[in-house]
Amino acid sequence: MIELYVLLAVMLVAALVAIQIKDLLAAAVALGIVGFSVAIMFILLQAPDLAIVQIVVETITVVFFAAVILRTTNTDTTVADGLKREMVLPAVVYVTFGVIFLVFVGRAFTELPSFGSPTMLVAREYIALGLEKTGAANVVAAIILDFRGYDTLGEATVLFTAVVGVLTIMRRAGRKEQNNEGRG
Amino acid sequence: MRGMSPIVQVIARLLAGMLFLFGTYVVLHGHLTPGGGFAGGVLVAAAFILISLACGSVEQTERNSYTLSSVVESLGGVLFLSLAMAGYLAGTFFFQNAFTYGIGKPLALVSGGIILPANIAIGVKVGAGLFAMFLALGASRFVMKD
Numbered sequence: 001m002i003e004l005y006v007l008l009a010v011m012l013v014a015a016l017v018a019i020q021i022k023d024l025l026a027a028a029v030a031l032g033i034v035g036f037s038v039a040i041m042f043i044l045l046q047a048p049d050l051a052i053v054q055i056v057v058e059t060i061t062v063v064f065f066a067a068v069i070l071r072t073t074n075t076d077t078t079v080a081d082g083l084k085r086e087m088v089l090p091a092v093v094y095v096t097f098g099v100i101f102l103v104f105v106g107r108a109f110t111e112l113p114s115f116g117s118p119t120m121l122v123a124r125e126y127i128a129l130g131l132e133k134t135g136a137a138n139v140v141a142a143i144i145l146d147f148r149g150y151d152t153l154g155e156a157t158v159l160f161t162a163v164v165g166v167l168t169i170m171r172r173a174g175r176k177e178q179n180n181e182g183r184g
Numbered sequence: 185m186r187g188m189s190p191i192v193q194v195i196a197r198l199l200a201g202m203l204f205l206f207g208t209y210v211v212l213h214g215h216l217t218p219g220g221g222f223a224g225g226v227l228v229a230a231a232f233i234l235i236s237l238a239c240g241s242v243e244q245t246e247r248n249s250y251t252l253s254s255v256v257e258s259l260g261g262v263l264f265l266s267l268a269m270a271g272y273l274a275g276t277f278f279f280q281n282a283f284t285y286g287i288g289k290p291l292a293l294v295s296g297g298i299i300l301p302a303n304i305a306i307g308v309k310v311g312a313g314l315f316a317m318f319l320a321l322g323a324s325r326f327v328m329k330d
Contacts, residue, residue, distance in 0.1 A: 048218035056226040067322035136215035136296035149279035
């Protein structure tokens with residue numbers, strides 16, 4: 001389990017780099033480090049389905065970011081140079097509530113069953129009867145497309161919404177110019 | 185958008201076909217091996233994105249691909265929904281696995297009832313949707329000029 005903690009530390013550092021660095025391409029690469037660390041964690045936790053999805057999605061995401069950054073701008077102008085005075089109070093509040101949250105999460109996690117000892121009766125039935133009831137050898141496919149088809153429908157809707165959102169924001173057709181007011 | 189150097193173009197042309205083939209394999213074997221419609225669809229989209237990044241494209245091609253992939257994405261969604269509705273045709277409820285019994289035996293390619301066609305629908309939807317997103321975000325026509 002120690003490798004998971006090493007990966008977690010790498011992810012924390014990469015996430016901090018991603019939000020604090022000024023070079024946007026470097027920020028995209030740092031974001032990619034977070035994503036690929038998640039993929040490695042899925043492999044270590046023996047979830048090949050999720051690992052495959054995470055690897056390909058993360059690759060495509062980094063390519064998206066790189067393509068957009070190379071065609072627009074390369075510098076993040078919103079990153080502050082140093083610690084400003086008005087940032088102190090939000091930082092203190094944030095850290096305080098973070099510590100309180102971690103204390104309660106730590107107490108809650110001691111109540112959970114240990115890793116690899118599932119207690120859910122429904123999941124046990126899915127694993128035992130998946131092949132027999134659906135005819136699919138891959139139990140993950142049997143669950144996401146048969147037992148839990150509604151979840152997959154929602155996931156497909158999420159992707160559809162994302163596509164519609166991107167196409168709506170980035171479209172040229174039908175968009176009024178800034179100085180052409182009145183009918184906005 | 186502009187293309188890249190001839191070395192990149194040759195390698196990309198070699199790789200894109202294999203990438204497409206592997207994506208199709210992952211989609212079609214989603215009910216047998218790890219992977220499935222989502223991962224395979226992203227791989228298929230990656231093949232298209234690789235070609236359009238490496239070899240470049242003209243604006244008319246981008247506009248046509250954009251329209252086509254939007255339509256194909258919606259068709260994939262409609263196909264997935266109609267597979268869910270096929271449960272009604274089988275006389276049961278929404279998302280019931282309509283053709284589990286009768287077609288194929290376990291571990292064969294044609295097995296698992298609606299799982300295989302649903303994987304194909306999701307693969308088509310994800311692949312076309314991601315390519316449309318890429319065209320909207322990265323293609324020359326859609327990029328903001330200022």
